[in-house]
Amino acid sequence: MKRGTLNLGFLNGYDPPWGDRLVPRVQAVLPVDVDKTEIRIDLPRYYAADRRQYNATLILAGVLRAAPRNGARLVGITRVDLFIPVLTFVFGQAQLRGRGSVVSTHRLRNEFYGLPADEGLLVDRTVKEVVHEAGHTLGLTHCPNFECVMHAATFVEEVDLKTERLCGACQALLEVAPPEPDEVQSVRSGPRTPARPAPPSGAARPGPADPAPPGDLASGRERRPQG
Numbered sequence: 001m002k003r004g005t006l007n008l009g010f011l012n013g014y015d016p017p018w019g020d021r022l023v024p025r026v027q028a029v030l031p032v033d034v035d036k037t038e039i040r041i042d043l044p045r046y047y048a049a050d051r052r053q054y055n056a057t058l059i060l061a062g063v064l065r066a067a068p069r070n071g072a073r074l075v076g077i078t079r080v081d082l083f084i085p086v087l088t089f090v091f092g093q094a095q096l097r098g099r100g101s102v103v104s105t106h107r108l109r110n111e112f113y114g115l116p117a118d119e120g121l122l123v124d125r126t127v128k129e130v131v132h133e134a135g136h137t138l139g140l141t142h143c144p145n146f147e148c149v150m151h152a153a154t155f156v157e158e159v160d161l162k163t164e165r166l167c168g169a170c171q172a173l174l175e176v177a178p179p180e181p182d183e184v185q186s187v188r189s190g191p192r193t194p195a196r197p198a199p200p201s202g203a204a205r206p207g208p209a210d211p212a213p214p215g216d217l218a219s220g221r222e223r224r225p226q227g
């Protein structure tokens with residue numbers, strides 16, 4: 001059963017030649033109709049000059065404000081480098097069982113690691129991260145199966161190790177998950193109950209006062225930085 005629409009929202013004119021290739025691949029894994037769209041947000045507002053990176057949480061909020069409130073889920077896709085305060089970087093961030101998520105291709109590019117560009121690999125990695133973050137919005141949490149797309153990847157090598165597919169356990173969870181309020185009532189006029197944030201992916205930021213990641217869930221899930 002389809003679970004609504006997922007918009008792949010390329011941010012602020014980011015229009016990679018391979019953008020359309022994401023659509024059928026994401027749609028093949030998740031029970032959603034996938035559309036590609038463009039979203040404009042005030043990106044400079046979310047830049048942290050001291051880190052030369054962009055705040056993922058604030059960008060996610062900006063993406064949600066900029067998107068039409070039509071009940072569709074949304075993955076904002078950007079090429080800027082994302083962080084959250086306690087992590088050196090994140091590949092993405094999502095609202096668990098919420099509406100929105102964001103993915104950065106910055107560290108999915110081979111060039112970031114001093115290697116020759118590889119468009120096929122970049123598309124593979126982007127598909128995995130988009131499916132992963134959108135999976136959180138569909139209610140999936142992190143999976144211990146390292147081949148499952150819901151496995152948390154801290155480094156790009158771990159992204160490469162996993163497949164873009166859900167393992168049997170995650171697939172089963174998705175099939176029994178109840179519909180979200182957005183699907184029951186596609187347009188809400190009143191204030192929305194904030195969704196719990198899913199833990200972001202990324203490397204732990206070294207530091208003496210490194211608190212639990214803000215995305216860490218109170219329900220006792222692992223405390224490792226996730227995404």
Ligand SMILES: [Zn+2]
Pocket residue numbers: 143144145148149150151166167168169170171
């Ligand atoms: Zn799984």
Ligand SMILES: [Zn+2]
Pocket residue numbers: 132136142152198199200201226227
């Ligand atoms: Zn995750």
